[in-house]
Amino acid sequence: MEAFMLFLTLFFFLLSAFPLFHCQPDNEYRDCQPSPCGKVGNISYPFWSEESGQPHYCVRPEFKLNCPQLKDKDDYPSIQIGSQTFNVTFIEPENHNMTLIRTDFVYNNCSSQNWSNTSVSTSFNVFRYDELYVKNVTLFYNCPSNYSTEGFEFPCQPPTSYGSNSSNYAFYSEYVVNELQLPDLIENCKRRIQVPVVEPDVPPQLYSQILKQALDDGLIAVKYKVDELCQKCWDSDGRCGWNDTSPFICYCRDGQYPLTCPDSSHSSSMRLFTLLPLPFSF
Known part of the structure; x- marks a missing residue:
């Protein structure tokens, strides 16, 4: 009986302490958090900027933005596509839409x-006009x-x-x-x-x-190509990324997953039982 009571005490201790463990985010999840970028607001995968300091596994190289400094947060970021520079006035990640203005025209x-x-058009074929x-x-x-x-x-x-x-x-x-x-x-x-x-x-x-x-406004409606899985990752409270061995990874609070983050309650239960010792025999 004493062994059983000890097991229950340990069980409830771990159960109460587990949320503290679970709330510690995975490094990649923390590194890939959205960052501010002028008037378009926060940007995240596949977009990035040198100012954000995000690691390479959080971004796609061809989606680099030049973000205004914090003191100029009411300015638009810009993007280089081929030999031309555009101001980015709007990004809609849900539908992969963005609006651009050519700066030199x-x-x-x-x-x-x-x-x-x-x-x-670029060698990566990641941007195209919205034909509609x-x-x-x-x-x-x-x-x-x-x-x-x-x-x-x-x-x-x-x-x-x-x-x-x-x-x-x-x-x-x-x-x-x-x-x-x-x-x-x-x-x-x-x-x-x-x-x-x-x-x-x-x-x-x-x-x-x-x-x-x-023509005065100069707005161009553009669609960009990105992993279709990313939105599902975001919907599961994950953050999109990639590495040298996988074209897409969903970074979650408790680690990396190929598609989406697991249900939080299911993940908590499974992880908790991996922490528990085998039941005592009595």
Whole structure:
């Protein structure tokens, strides 16, 4: 009987003490906690920044953000995709959506000879336009002003060397009503580039106004590719990561799991019994 009472005492002691053990987070779980990044709020796998100091197993290299300093927390972070830099204005991890603004592009400046087509393609193929909303628009620059495109032309400021009081016309190709004009634009305009915009969902007579606003805003709807398992890991109170032997790992408070964290009550019971000694014989 004394042995049995001793066993019960030990059992209830471990039972009361176990939550203290369980609350000590695994190192990877602690290291991979979300970190602040300017106006987009907290970022986590696959996004990261040098400022966050997160280890490599918490992030994906191609998702590096340049976060504002804490004193500039009301600024947007930026991301380098290929040779172009974008400000990141929004990240929706649940649906793998983000919105970007190209930082070096002013559509109504005729000094576009140094610009290239806006692109989010990379060798990793992790970013793509959201086809539901984005349409590529070709902009023709330094064009003759004697075309009639029913409001789909706009004056743009030339480089200062051309004279500050002059302007050159530019056109939107996808919205030029008379398609016969396109060969003339291609021949006579000195420069053209492609720019993705959120396609206007308005009657044609309002296209010009809405399109100019979309170009002014510069917003691009982008989807990013990431492990589909990550959301399930987050839903189970885990944190996503990877290592050299596994493309995806769910870091949990009590260790690493391949998909999701176990149910906390089940995990607690199983772990508790591994701590208990074998019952005494009596």
